Amino acid sequence: MKPYMLLAAAAAFFPVMSSVAMAGPIERACMASDRGGNRSLCGCIQQAADMTLSGGDQRRAAKFFKDPEAAHATWISQSKSDDAFWDRYKSFGQTAEAYCAG
Secondary structure, rough: OOHHHHHHHHHHHHHOOOOOHHHHHHHHHHHOOOOOOOHHHHHHHHHHHHHHHHHHHHHHHHHHHHHHHHHHHHHHHOHHHHHHHHHHHHHHHHHHHHHOOO
16 A cells, blocks of 8 residues: 555544644643633744744743743843753744744
C-alpha cells in the first residue's frame, strides 16, 4: 500500500485530535488565563513562540501567564542565563506583537 493511502486510511479510522490537545504550552496558558479565551489570538501567539523560542523556553514563558511575579523575578535577575532567556523572551514578545496585531 502506498504511504499516502495508508495515511488516508488511518485518518478515516482514527478520530481527529482536538486542537486543544495539539496546542503548544503558550497557547494553552493563554487560553487558560483570565485574559485568554480567544483561540485565534492565542494560536497566533503560539505561532510566534514557535518561531522564536525553544520548547523549554516556551514552557518557562507559559508559567508567566499564571505567575507574573516569576516574569518580574526573571527580568530583575542578575544571572546570565536569566538575562539570555529574557532577551529571547523580549524577541518573542516583539514578534507576537508584530505578527498578531490586528
